[in-house]
Amino acid sequence: MGYPRLGGEGGRGGDVWFVAQERTTLKTIKDRYPQKRFLAGTGANSSVKALKGEKGKDCEVHVPVGISVLCDDGKQIGELNAAGERLLVARGGLGGSLATNFMPCKGQRRIVHLDLKLIADVGLVGFPNAGKSSLLSKISHAKPEIANYAFTTVQPELGKVMYADYKQISVADLPGLIEGAHANKGMGHKFLKHVERTKQLLLVVDISGFQLSIKTRFRTAFETILLLTKELELYKEELLTKPAVLAVNKMDLPCAKDNLSELMKQLQNPQDFLHLLQEEMIPANTLEFKDIIPISTYTGEGIEELKARIRKSIDEEAEQENEEYRKKKLLLLQTSEEGQVNRS
Known part of the structure; x- marks a missing residue:
């Protein structure tokens, strides 16, 4: 008062x-x-x-x-x-x-x-049971719950990938998506809001395909990628602008090499195979992967290569950000100098 x-x-x-x-x-x-x-x-x-x-x-x-x-x-x-x-x-x-x-x-x-919302360098994106938790346990010191049934992960799990030069990259294992996640089905928005805060996406798909239950349709690896892309697009289109790497998991299974060969053909010319999905499930834009790495979390195949590619992708993005920052600083400096010359 x-x-x-x-x-x-x-x-x-x-x-x-x-x-x-x-x-x-x-x-x-x-x-x-x-x-x-x-x-x-x-x-x-x-x-x-x-x-x-x-x-x-x-x-x-x-x-x-x-x-x-x-x-x-x-x-x-x-x-x-x-x-x-x-x-x-x-x-x-x-x-x-x-x-x-x-x-x-x-x-x-x-x-x-x-x-x-979780903040991480890399977010693991995939349908349930694709092997995201197994992958996180292989590339980091995290100990997520792992089991052979869908929705083992019900909350985000964060792990750190350690490199020989002491560089650390944070990787988030996010709850599995299902068709309709953008409309808040399954873990829906609880999952998708965390994807917003990750710098890059690491899509994990099962090379043998995916079926949530006997009441849902079986989806091939290619269809899985398109459906994941569609869910991200419908929730927030900007998510598709994030750098992305594709990990094709379970390469230890029978027929995996034949399935991988078919998947690579489909990814090279996705427009030729869009008829496999219903029109409303086809994304307006497809994700462009910086790398496609076949892996097996069971045998360890491709894990070290995947870690190296993740590191390379993160370093490239950081360098690009630094270059853009340097250009902005240089432009501001030039503008300031021109202003001083005009005043004098």
Whole structure:
């Protein structure tokens, strides 16, 4: 509150900030704030000793890296994608002053939703039972649950691929997609929202094909790739612009080499084989794979080559980003120099 007699101004209320922090989980927040209320401090009143009251204490809430903060109406307030990043969620009210008849103003009051999306260099994409979890356990130190039935993975699993020069690449094993995932069938949006935050896609398909149950149609490896592409496209078309590598798994099975030969022909001229699918299941654009690697998570065939190709793809993208950054900096520098010459 202000101090009318001397024109004193009350301190404004504290603000509520979300701060991204490593090793913080949504459970951590729930345990620390069981009432799910984040309250900042009240500003100090104006007085004879201090005509301008002190600002109220800010409330800082530690949240996981990769969080999206949404309003109650679904609009996004912001994202926190790196440790130490801060987001102002609610601003404190103004202190009492002449403009407010020396009465303090109320601060912002908001209902927010926290949506956590996994951040990884590479996201494993495939139908259930394609061997994604087995692959993650082969290329990293992660220990995901592995079994011979669909939907073993029900939440994202993160692993680190280690290289001889100590380079580390994070790989996320994401829950298996099914036809209709874009419409939130199966794991639906719970899966697809994590794909948004991965830098690159690693599609994993079973060379022998896939059938979710006796009630669903059998799909060949080629049809599987097209259906996965369609699901990504329908959820968010920009996902198809991400660099992608294809791992053709289960090459230890009988007829795998013949099936692979057929798949390579189909991928070279996909337009000639689109009639295999119903029209509504055909993607508008097909994914262009940087590499196609035949592998077997059972025998270990192709695993080292796949790790090398992942590393090469990540390094190429990083170099391209650095080159684009250097060009932007150079352009800004040239523009600045031209401006100085014109002024002189």
